[in-house]
Amino acid sequence: MTDFAATKALFDLPEGVIYLDGNSLGPLPKAATTRVSTMMTEEWGKMLITGWNKAGWMQKSTAVGNRIARLIGAETDHVIMGDTLSIKVYQAVASALEMNKGRKVVLSDNGNFPSDLYIVEGLLKSLGEEYELRVVDPEAVSENINEEIAVLMLTEVDYRTGRKHDMKALTAKAHDVGALTVWDLAHSAGALPVDLAGCKADFAVGCTYKYLNSGPGGPAFIYVAPRHAEVARPALSGWLGHEAPFAxxxxxxxxxxxERMRVGTPPVIQLTSLEASMDIWDTVDMQALREKSIALCNLFIAEVEAACPQLELASPRDGSQRGSQVSFRFHEGYAAMQALIARGVIGDFRAPDIMRFGFTPLFIDEDDVRGAAAILKDVMDNALWDCAEYKQRAAVT
Known part of the structure; x- marks a missing residue:
């Protein structure tokens, strides 16, 4: 059984802050500071370019990918690190389309992260007017999977509400009609158990700066199922995806x-930071994490609904149907979130009216949940959000 009190002690959490935004940016693992500093001084500083060989920098993308593979139910040597999530979405969808020639439709839903939709929209425009991105309501995805669909591209957990798709059922239905699947795990990896191999997913992508705590702008990952690994052609043919880069x-x-899904030079400093986080994740049982996550979210829902009737639950009430976050609607959600942040409870806001709170058992416990709910009650009861300062939108919400 995972000792979550022990994992909490491994993060550098500011005094007096309840951090409920690990679903947007994970906090700093204490060990990452020393790990990165050592890499910079002892490897980069002393080895210079020889670090690519002596310190094994070139192998980090594969080695770290294999450590993430355990968390997402992937086979060994089928996850690679590097680049950004947007680039990995492009790679996966482009490869899947090419493998499913004759079909021109990518199906997604309006709960998908907009960047994924933008990337696919741009890709399809470059392929020709006959290609279509078909976007439906999340509840209507299953009924719209038919023989026209080339690729089903979905984010497993909705970034706004935490609503969770049934990966196994939707992948099976897509395969039944000859479609391929691309799953975005940005709000799944490190939040709940994922079983890519068991679900027979074709491709998956995800980021590491949220639940996996790699730091701002941390590298993304891509998964390609073994049955496709030698036939999927990388649309972005970067030099490190070449069979012999230094030829x-x-x-x-x-x-x-x-290895063909490599594009550019691996971000060694951020992969080093991610390794420090993965040392923590290596001790975590994903089922225990899931049970604790659901319990924390349920407690928060109960506390907030009892204390703050002004707020409307936007997330599924059934814990099995959501990720590791809880969202509430409020007409002045942005201002209310700023008032909370000013009082030491950090969540975030998603337009038009979503107050979003992430619950990561690695560093959040029941006392944090109750403390956050009490401060939220004060903000709502006393309309502390009704302040011009809190209504001025910052660049990042």
Missing amino acids: FDLDYRPGRGI
Whole structure:
């Protein structure tokens, strides 16, 4: 059984702050500071460019990918790190489309993260007017999976409400009609158990700066199922995805398996930071994490609904149907969130009216939940949000 009191002590959490925004940016693992400093001084500083060989920098993308694979139910050597989530979405969807020639429709839903939709929209425009991005309500995804669909692209957990798709059922239905699947795990990896292999997912992508605590702008990952690994052609044919990068051939030859999904030079400093976080994750039982997460979210819902009738629950009430976050609607949600932050409870806001709170058992406990709910009650009862200062929108909400 995972000792969550022990994991909480491994994070650098500011005194007097209840941090309920790990679903947007995970906090700093204490060990990351020393780990990154050592890498910079002892490896980069003393080895210089020889660090690529002596310190194993080139292998980090695969090695860290294998550590994340355990958290998402992926096979060994089928997850690779690097680049951004948007780039990995492009790679996965482009590869899936090429593997499903003759079909021109990508199906998604309006609960998907907008950046994923933007990326696919741009990709399809470059392929030709006959291609279509079809966006439906989340509840209507299943009924719209048909023989027209080339690729089903979904974010498993809705970034606004935490509503969770049934990956296994939707993947099976897509396969029944000859479609391929791309799953975005940005709000799943590190939040709940994922079983990519068991669900027979074709492709999956995700970021590491949320629940996995790699730091701002941390690298993304991509998964390609073993059955596709040697046939999926990387649309972004970067030099590190080449079979022999340092042969410097003028013609591209894709590398073996997941290695072909490399694009640019791996972000060694951030991968080093992520390794410090993965040392914590290596001790975590994902089922225990899930049970604790649901309990914390349920407690928060109960506390807030009892104390703050002004707020409307936007997340599924059934814990099995949501990720590791709880969202409430309030007409002045942005201002109310700023008032909370000013009092030491950090969540975030998503337009048009969502107050969003993430619950990560690695560093959040029952006392944090009750403390946050009490401060939220004060903000709502006394209309502390009704202040011009809190209504001025910052660049990041």
